[in-house]
Amino acid sequence: MSNKKLHSEEVFQKEADFLEHARNVMTQSGKDEAVWKEEYKSLCDKYDRLIGEAKILTSISDRLHHKLNQANDQLKTQSEEIGKINHDLKVNNQILQDTIDQLVKARVGRKAGTIVLLIAVGLFMLSEGLLEPLIEKNTENQYFVLFSKMSIAVLLKPIDTVVEKYLMRQTLRKKDEALL
Amino acid sequence: MENFYLESTPKTPRLSFNNDNGIFEISGRSIPENSIEFYKPLLDWLDQYVKEPKKETLLIVKLEYFNTSSSKCLVEIFRKLEKAQKDSKQIAIKWYYDEEDEDMQESGEDFKEIIKIPIEMLVLKEEE
Numbered sequence: 064m065s066n067k068k069l070h071s072e073e074v075f076q077k078e079a080d081f082l083e084h085a086r087n088v089m090t091q092s093g094k095d096e097a098v099w100k101e102e103y104k105s106l107c108d109k110y111d112r113l114i115g116e117a118k119i120l121t122s123i124s125d126r127l128h129h130k131l132n133q134a135n136d137q138l139k140t141q142s143e144e145i146g147k148i149n150h151d152l153k154v155n156n157q158i159l160q161d162t163i164d165q166l167v168k169a170r171v172g173r174k175a176g177t178i179v180l181l182i183a184v185g186l187f188m189l190s191e192g193l194l195e196p197l198i199e200k201n202t203e204n205q206y207f208v209l210f211s212k213m214s215i216a217v218l219l220k221p222i223d224t225v226v227e228k229y230l231m232r233q234t235l236r237k238k239d240e241a242l243l
Numbered sequence: 244m245e246n247f248y249l250e251s252t253p254k255t256p257r258l259s260f261n262n263d264n265g266i267f268e269i270s271g272r273s274i275p276e277n278s279i280e281f282y283k284p285l286l287d288w289l290d291q292y293v294k295e296p297k298k299e300t301l302l303i304v305k306l307e308y309f310n311t312s313s314s315k316c317l318v319e320i321f322r323k324l325e326k327a328q329k330d331s332k333q334i335a336i337k338w339y340y341d342e343e344d345e346d347m348q349e350s351g352e353d354f355k356e357i358i359k360i361p362i363e364m365l366v367l368k369e370e371e
Contacts, residue, residue, distance in 0.1 A: 073279040074315050115357035116318050122353055123314045126346040 081109050167234055175227035182222055186215045244295075247288040256306060258285055265297030269320075273309035282316040289323040296327040296334075305339040305367060306347065314350070321358040334360050339367040 088094075088102050190212060198207045244262050251257035256271035275281040302324060309317070324334050336358075338351035348364065355362045 073277075074312050076279075077319075112357070116315065119318065119350075119353045119357060120311055120314060123309075123350055124311045126349065127311065130346060 078109070078113060081106075168231070171227055171230045171234060175223055175230055178226050179219060179223045182226075183215075183219055186218075190215055244291055247285060249285075255281055256309075260285065260288065260292070262292065262297075265300040266303070267301065268303040268305070269317075270303075270305035272307055273313035273316075275310075275313070278310065278312035278316050282313075282319070286316075286319055286323065289320060293323055293327040296332050298332060300324065300327060300332070300334045302334070302336045303339065304336060304351075307341065307344070308347075309350075317354070318357070321354065321360060325359050328360065336360050336362045337365055338362050339365050342366050 085102070085106050194211055195208055198211065246262050247258060247260035249255070249258040251271040254272060254274050254276070256269050256273045258269055260267040302320075304317075321336070324336075328334050338354070340347035340351060351362060351364050355364075
């Protein structure tokens with residue numbers, strides 16, 4: 064027998080005991096009418112009480128069920144609200160992450176620009192101080208000088224891209240290390 | 244006869260039955276796994292009390308929630324106190340409920356209909 068069933072039987076133990084008594088009385092014979100009447104009155108009283116208690120238990124049970132339904136509805140509403148808040152948080156988080164990424168990219172871009180500028184100055188000095196005199200010494204064709212300078216200018220963009228990518232990788236690696 | 248006292252838990256109420264002054268109190272939540280087992284010692288104690296009750300007995304009920312089997316146990320407690328209403332002994336019940344808790348108020352009204360003890364319905368104030 065399950066515990067719950069056992070408990071519910073215990074709840075009505077007194078009533079069950081009285082029913083048993085009433086059944087026993089029924090099997091007995093040779094009793095006075097007054098005794099029968101007394102037993103019958105007692106049975107009616109107990110039955111009356113039982114009806115009253117059954118009414119109470121029913122209405123309390125109904126109210127508890129109603130309360131449970133209300134709590135359930137409230138939980139459902141709160142769950143939906145939490146779900147919505149969670150979704151909004153995810154969206155805001157993504158917006159924040161995008162903004163952070165853009166800021167990092169801009170910072171890396173500025174840093175890369177500075178480095179490329181320094182490289183450009185270095186290459187310009189190299190071109191003016193070393194390459195140009197060497198070309199002028201070995202050939203009279205001025206296009207070679209122009210071509211070398213144009214090559215340096217054209218190289219600046221790929222250098223900028225490489226530096227930017229390198230810096231971005233460095234930044235991401237640092238961020239991963241910080242997260243770990 | 245000693246007083247009967249049990250501290251409350253998240254599932255069971257505080258039971259304070261003072262034999263010295265005849266003031267009894269049940270307060271808190273009553274949702275024990277086995278209500279009969281929980282209330283049995285109190286019902287046994289009441290059996291002794293009703294043999295020699297105080298001139299005036301007051302039962303204060305301040306329950307915020309109770310399950311169906313607890314309500315049957317409450318009926319048993321009230322029935323036992325009904326028996327003490329003899330030889331000019333006075334028994335009274337004060338049933339407190341939260342102003343916003345209609346269910347608890349209605350439960351008190353339900354008990355009032357079947358119990359032959361005056362039950363006074365009172366709104367629970369915050370400091371109580």
